[in-house]
Amino acid sequence: MSHTPRELFDELAEDYETMRDELDWSPFEHVQCAFKDFPLQNKHILDVGCGTGEIARLLQKEGAHPFGLDISPEMCMTAAERSENIPFLPHDLNEPLPFEDKRFDAIIALGCLEYLPDITAVMDEFCRVLKSDGLFLGVFERCGDDCPDGNTRVVTFLDDWKRYRLPETEIHQMMRARFENCQFDRVHGFILEDTGEHTQYVRVIARRRPS
Numbered sequence: 768m769s770h771t772p773r774e775l776f777d778e779l780a781e782d783y784e785t786m787r788d789e790l791d792w793s794p795f796e797h798v799q800c801a802f803k804d805f806p807l808q809n810k811h812i813l814d815v816g817c818g819t820g821e822i823a824r825l826l827q828k829e830g831a832h833p834f835g836l837d838i839s840p841e842m843c844m845t846a847a848e849r850s851e852n853i854p855f856l857p858h859d860l861n862e863p864l865p866f867e868d869k870r871f872d873a874i875i876a877l878g879c880l881e882y883l884p885d886i887t888a889v890m891d892e893f894c895r896v897l898k899s900d901g902l903f904l905g906v907f908e909r910c911g912d913d914c915p916d917g918n919t920r921v922v923t924f925l926d927d928w929k930r931y932r933l934p935e936t937e938i939h940q941m942m943r944a945r946f947e948n949c950q951f952d953r954v955h956g957f958i959l960e961d962t963g964e965h966t967q968y969v970r971v972i973a974r975r976r977p978s
């Protein structure tokens with residue numbers, strides 16, 4: 768039987784933070800890198816694919832007002848139980864974002880866009896809800912000759928879970944068409960189950976293109 772990301776992450780919610788450590792996936796270094804020159808005090812920050820809310824709590828400690836979205840109601844519930852005064856809303860990123868234009872100072876998308884078969888529409892939505900000088904931080908799983916699965920764009924993980932990869936040039940084009948001042952870095956993702964190799968990601972820190 769095939770599982771949807773929602774079903775799988777619902778099952779993983781309770782133990783996600785332990786599993787994240789074991790797989791060597793650390794979202795925190797990306798947050799530190801993106802926000803080192805961006806004062807967080809009173810900033811409204813959307814964290815999509817927020818999981819158990821670890822990043823949101825980190826941002827709140829720095830004085831920001833985070834808002835978490837995740838397709839998994841169990842993840843949202845776990846995040847709410849472990850946090851205080853942070854909203855977490857179940858929402859599928861394949862659907863339009865439930866926010867007015869220019870609502871957020873920054874958007875974070877870490878470890879979640881690879882579960883969407885097509886991210887074109889959600890990238891447009893990110894631009895819509897970001898303020899004119901807003902900052903976007905995301906990681907995109909990449910494929911390529913130097914990656915463990917080569918140029919394969921769709922891989923299965925944990926038996927029947929699909930993850931979608933993009934060639935690096937497509938990631939650059941997609942971002943440059945929507946944002947200005949894009950900064951791209953190659954980074955490692957988590958350890959692949961069988962091979963022990965790390966998945967390959969591109970980290971993007973970008974400013975919204977003023978409309």
Ligand SMILES: C[S@@+](CC[C@H](N)C(=O)[O-])C[C@H]1O[C@@H](n2cnc3c(N)ncnc32)[C@H](O)[C@@H]1O
Binds near residue numbers: 772794817861876879
């Ligand atoms: C690997 S976890 C990453 C959690 C956190 N951002 C981190 O970096 O540790 C991926 C999260 O993305 C969420 N997710 C997957 N597909 C999604 C979708 N279509 N819409 C919203 N969230 C989604 C999952 O439920 C899960 O909580």
